[in-house]
Amino acid sequence: MAEISALRLLVAAIIVAVTTAFLRLFYILPATWGSHKHPHPEYPRTTPAHMVVVLGSGGHTAEMQSIMRDIDPRKYMHRTYIVSSGDDFSSSKAFEIERKIQSKCTERGSTTTIKGKNDLVVGFWDIKVVPRARKIHQPLYTTMFSSAWCLMGCFRALVETARDSTISPGEYPDIIITNGPATAVMVILASLVLKFLGVAPAWSMNSVYVESWARIKTLSLSGKVLLNLGLCDQFIVQWEILAKAINGRSRWKQVEWHGFLVE
């Protein structure tokens, strides 16, 4: 008669746990096996949405400003900008983006709402601050710690973003828009962990990554990480030759090309 030893039980438990974790991971990971894996329960959507925009360093933020130009604040009634600590440039750029997209709602007049103030027409916008993933000239061996610290900050920022949602308090944002900075990878990672743990629903926080216009032949480091690990729902490059080069290489890692998104 076979006796059930503690060891066997342990092995069985580990196998079950690993399999469950793997299946869960497979379930929540985006895009790689076909987009729109988790459509929003309401389709087509008619209710306002909550958008998160990750702003990084100077060049990326300037590009984001251009990419965001035609976002309709009447659809995305809550816009949360995630910036790195000590980055006043990006904070002021968040206001610039707001000025641009609010100016297209002519019924509001010409003033721009300040952050944290609700408006009937253009909704609400706010800023969340996360620690830097890596400072310029920071030695490599400390990057691990600062990255981990940044990741913790991203969890906190996303949890607070859900808590402060003016669309529906406690509900996670619908979409995350990012381009190059290292913080972008951290925010997306944090969103996936929240989905993995079941804290956030799988259809929330759809991530869009837009590779920099400056990238013609190779991806940036953030882009490589996100594409190779299949972490974003939508991966966009701005040059056709780059899209062709990547899409020709592997049918598992496909990127999209919609022309130049910068203006």
Next chain:
Amino acid sequence: MHREIFVTTGATADFQDLLANAVSNETLQALSDLSFTHLTIQGGKLGDYFQEIKPENTRGINIRFFDFNKNGLQQEMKACQAREGVSEEGLVVCHAGAGTILDAMRLGLPLVVVPNVSLLDNHQEELADELERQGYVVKSDTKDLAAAIKKSTQISRKTWGTSTNERGGIAPIADKLIGYEEEVKGRLD
């Protein structure tokens, strides 16, 4: 008539070669031949170097040097635009930084791009190559600057971003991902 050329060497890395060639006899002669009147240079920390190499004979060209402008370079670039009765269309010479290139192209200015080959990351050079191939800019190395300036004022170039009424950027992509359909806009309005 006022005709201005603006040379920017970039904010993050010094680009001494570009500065030296921007005020070389050859370049100044070319500028003078093309009836340029003003040369403005953004040179970062190269102020002392500029004082050293500043030419005696500027061939009638007014040279101004400044280090940084924290408000961006819009003002300097706009000075290169053509204005009826005031100025002729000028020229921008820049390192291959994407932001600077976009700024100049948005203003519709002729552009000579000089990649800083001393930088390790060469994706800037690839950008310059592709933009030249598509006819947006003239690419040059530092020593052929005078010839590139001439070429840039002569050839017809492709204009950037012929503005359409369609919504651009990330907006249509985000809307699709979120599940907003076109007609939904009407209902939301």
